[in-house]
Amino acid sequence: MTTLQDTRVRVIGEPRLLAGFDLGRxxxxxxxxxxGTQPDLTRETYTRLAESVGLRGRGGAAFPVALKLADLPARGIAAVVVNGAESEPVSRKDRLLLTVAPHLVLDGAVGLARALGAxxxxxAxxxxxxxxxxxxxIVERDDGVAIEVSDTPGRFVAGEARAVLSALEGGPAVPPGRRVLPTRKGYHRRPTFLSNVETFAQLAVLARLGSKGFSSTGLISEPGTQLxxxxxxxxxxxxxxxxTGVPLDTVLQFAGAEPGPVLLGGYHGRWPARTDGLTLQRPDASAGIILALGSDTCPLGEVxxxxxxxxxxxxxxxxxxVFGLAALVDxxxxxxxxxxxxxxxAQRHLGLVPGRGACAHPDGSARFLASALEVFGEDVRLHLxxxxxxxxxxxxxxxVPGGEW
Known part of the structure; x- marks a missing residue:
């Protein structure tokens, strides 16, 4: 398994989040x-900036940050939660930021907490x-805001937002059956702003650059950079x-990918039918994961x-x-x-699983498997x-954990 220290860090274009990484931590x-220093901004300014650049959360859901801020009450916000439970076995981007650029993440989280009065x-x-x-x-800072770090388990579902909140409250790191937004009932059932690590780093960059500077690269609809x-x-x-919006083929060539199918979005993602002409933007780039399969392995066996x-x-x-995923494995x-x-x-069970689970895990898993059957149709014919x-x-x-990367 590749460790974080072995992870290569590179940039296409001008670095923002990865600026200064050549210096080490x-x-x-x-x-x-x-x-530079982080400016103090108001809640209204954060909301206006996030809306002007179309900033979305950089986890799997890609929810607009401005809408999340608008859904919070005027007062009584319990906490700002940074979800660093990067339990997708492929992803390395959030833990890389926390390890090498922790102050950028903390700037985004602390600045927003001050603006919200949290x-x-x-x-996590x-x-x-x-x-x-x-x-x-945290020891190097004096923010006037209480900052706590909690260790969470690395299981896949432990990274879901409601599972993170449960773990922070001392409960099991599993999503509860109720689907309530953290902005309404989050940490200890009080309104909470929760997002993943990269989102807070992006907020810190946005606060410094402003909307015009932030929008000098990437898509018009959602400018900036992505990890x-x-x-x-x-x-x-x-x-x-x-x-944002870089062609997928550019990234594949840059990384020296072998020809063959590509998985976007990790193990809750999808297999596109083709890569040429495809640009990396929401929703496919939401989780920020690209997996090249190559051509010398059995796709169905891998799936x-x-x-x-x-x-x-x-x-x-x-x-x-419990039963639907086990049946699909069989x-x-x-x-x-x-x-x-x-x-x-498989076709029958894939029609029964989505929309019925207590969390997004069965839906995401079914999406991954259904996409594979569509794209690997020729391989299905060969096997049958x-x-x-x-x-x-x-x-x-x-x-997968326990295997080699």
Whole structure:
């Protein structure tokens, strides 16, 4: 498994979030040399800036930041929560920011907490190195806001927003069955602003540059830069900062990807039918993950392997997750072995899982699997054709915990 220290960090265009990374970890002094001081902004200014540049959360949901701010009450906000529980096994971007540029993230979180009148900044982190880096950064600051770092488990569903809130309150790191927005009932059932690590770093950059400077690169509809983790069948895996809207093929060539299918958005994402002409923007770039599969591994075998891991990550709270995902693992296993009933059962179960779960895990897993059946239609025919499959081994190109990246 690749460690954070092994992660290559590169930039297409001008660095913003990754500015100064060639110096190593940015302590408080290096951070100020690189980014300058953080201005004090009002809630109204943050909302106006976020709306003017169309800033969206840089986790999986890509919810507009301005709308999230507008949904908060005028007072009584309990906390600003930084979700650093980056439990997607491929992603490295958030823990990279926490480890090398913790002050940029803290600037965004603390600045917003002051503007909202929130007395606490709570940071949930599952990576030990990142947690240590943030705690060291807190000692270097004097913000007048209580900042706490909490260790969370690395299970896949533990990174869901409501699971993070439960863990911060001392409960299990699993999403509760009720789907209530944190802006209404968040930390200890009080209004809370919660977003992922990169979102707060983007807010810190936006506060410094203003809307005009922030919009000098990237898409008109959602300007700025984005962090992408690229892995799989590539010569140079790692984290890349690019302008929003960069062509996918540009990133694949930049990382030295082998020809073949590409997964966007991680294991709750999708397999596009083709990559040429595709630009990286919301929703496909929401999780910031690109996985190149290459052409010398069995796609269906790879997908079946990931499906087994996804089923193992169930919170055990609802039938679609516990039984539906387990059934799909069995379906895909029979499909890989060339049994037509496996394909038919997979189609049936994929129609039953979405929209019925206690959290987004069954929906996201079903999206990943349904997309695979659509894109790998030729491979399905080869496996069901009685010829012994596609003739390629399962090389484990798609990483899962315990495997190699």
């Amino acid at each position: 940015l302590d408080r002094q290096r951070h100020h040399w690189t980014h 007395p606490h900044v709570l940071i 982190v599952h990576d030990a190195v990142a947690a240590t880096s943030v705690r060291e950064a 992408l983790t690229i892995a799989g069948a590539v010569r140079q895996p790692g984290v890349i900062e690019t302008p 079946h392997r990931v499906a087994g891991w996804l089923a193992s990550q169930s919170a055990g709270q609802c039938g679609p997750c 379906d895909f296993g029979r499909l890989v072995r060339g049994e037509p009933a496996g394909w038919h059962d 054709g009685g010829g012994g499959g596609c003739g390629r081994p399962v090389r484990g190109v798609l990483p």
